[in-house]
Amino acid sequence: MKRAAFLICVVFAPHMFCAAPQERSVSPSRQFIVFGADAVLRGAVSDAAERTKANLLALLRQRDNWTVPIVLNLQPQQANLPELAAAELRFSQTGFGLKLQLDVTFSQDLDVSLVERELLRAILLEMIYRKRPQLAAGTAFIEPPDWLIDGTLALAPGHDRGQLVEALTATENTPTLEKFLQQRPAILDSAGRVLYRAYSLALVQMLLEPKDGAARLAQYIGRLSDASNDPLTDLKAQFPLLRSDAEETWQSSLHQLRNFQAYQLLTFAESERRLGELLQVKASEANRPPKLTSVAELAKRKPSANEKMALNNLSHELLVFVVQANPVLRPIAREYGEIAALLARGKRRGIVKRLSRLETTHKQLASRMSDIDDYMNWFEATQMKNGSGNFTDYLKAIDQSQPSISKRRDPLTVYVDALEDQLEN
Structure with missing residues (x-):
């Protein structure tokens, strides 16, 4: 496991107490x-x-139980300090407990993905040391592994995974799981970096695949402060699916990711059908057969423990679905996922009204898309010179259903028809 020793220092300067207070903003979660x-x-x-934290919590199906605040210090690019890093995370132990500070140097060419990556690193560090606030000065802190950061970001809504899948499909030699876990992405070239992100995506997906995968991954993160120098052994200790044959499981996960068809965007109709299936929550009670319940019904009453678990699963499934859904339907699916996550945590205040507004918007969107689809079909069938071929059979059937007009076979008619053919050709 990669270890990083951070400089621990507290500087007290008298002039700091006289300086004007710096303007600040506090996020909604504080x-x-x-x-x-x-x-x-x-x-x-x-x-x-x-947003970065919400995506991580949805992936892990965890509540927001943060204890250590994270300071984000924004500073402009300075001409006399061009080498200043765009985003630099500082993690230290002070007399008042842990301190997490991310310094962001903003400029016109700021790499937003780098800032997002460091934000996730800070959030994961807080989760790792949440239960260990009193650490001795000089303690060597363990950073979250790079594969966890890259894999989590790749699974976040709005991130294009097509490039990663293509890179994985193009390569023939894949590393073993043990070798991959030892890789250092910082020293890889750009092509190697893309491949590393693809492998990270495959690994995180593999760990999340079992029913208890999200809970186990959350436990794994919480125990990283006690990790050994053998990352594969640590993974096997936390994830039973790796204990029998870790390498076979790893290669199988890579094979699944290479199936590019799974990452093709769905049409609006396909997205609608899939979303409708997902929103039927299947919860099983003791000594009773599984029962399908709608999200709207669960919003009106207190869900049972099993129903909360089903809502948690729904939230995760919707998070994955958003990536494949038609872009027009993604905001709808994303909000359904947020509602499911809130209901799973027992938070029902204002949910019924929010769900009602969402369903109204959803119906209006579906109606508008249906009108657009009808118009495009009409335009293609009647106005376009070169059709897509979707209506060929339909138009042929219409032609065949119409009675053909019998032609006269007298000599004059035959002559006129022949003359007409010559003039046309």
């Missing part, structure tokens, strides 16, 4: 305190931090 820049930029960074 975990992120953003200093510097203007209110617009602070709000954008706060929103990015909250």
Whole structure:
């Protein structure tokens, strides 16, 4: 496991108490305190931090139980310090407990993906050391593994995984799981970096696949502070699916990811059908057969423990579905996922009204898309010179259903027909 020793220091300067207070913004969850820049930029960074955390919690199916705040310090690019890193995470132990600070240097060519990556690293560090606030000075802190960061980001909504799948499909020699876990992405070239992200995606997906995969991954993160120098052994200790034949499981996961068809976007109709299937929550009670229940019904009453578990599963499935769904339907599916996650945590305040508004918007969108689809079909069938071929059989059937007009076979008619053919040719 990669270990990083962070410099621990506390500097007290008398002039600090006289300086004017720096403007700041606090995120909705109050975990992120953003200093510097203007209110617009602070709000954008706060929103990015909250979104990154929400995606991680949805993936792990966990509540937001943060204990250590994260300071985000925004500073402009300085001409005399061009080598200043775009995003630098500082993790230290102070007299008041742990301190997490992410310094973001903003400029016109700021790499947003790098900031997002460091935000996730900070959030994971807080989760790792959440239960160990009192650490001795000089302690060597363990960072979250790079594969966990890259795999989590690749699974987040809005991230294009097509490039990763293509890179994985194009390569023939894949590393063993043990060798992959030892790789250092910082020293890889750009092509190797893309491949590393693809392998990371495959690994995180593999770990999340079992029913208890999300819970086990959350436990794995919480125990990283006690990790050994053998990452594969640590994974086997936490994930039973790796204990029998880790390499076979790993190669099977890579094979599944190479199936590019799974990452093709669904049409709107296919997305609608799939979303309708997902929103039928299947929960089983003791000594009773499984029962299908709608999300709207569960929003009106207190869900049982099994129903909460089913809602948790629904939230995760919707998170995966958003990637494949038609882009028009993605905001709808994403909000359904947020509602399912809230209901799973027992938070029902305002959910019925929110769900009602969402269902109204969903119906209006479906109606509008149906009208657009009808118009496009009409336009293609009647106005376009070169059709797609979708209506060929239909038009042929119409032609065949119409009675053919019998032609006269007298000499004059035959002559006129022959003359007409010559003139046309």
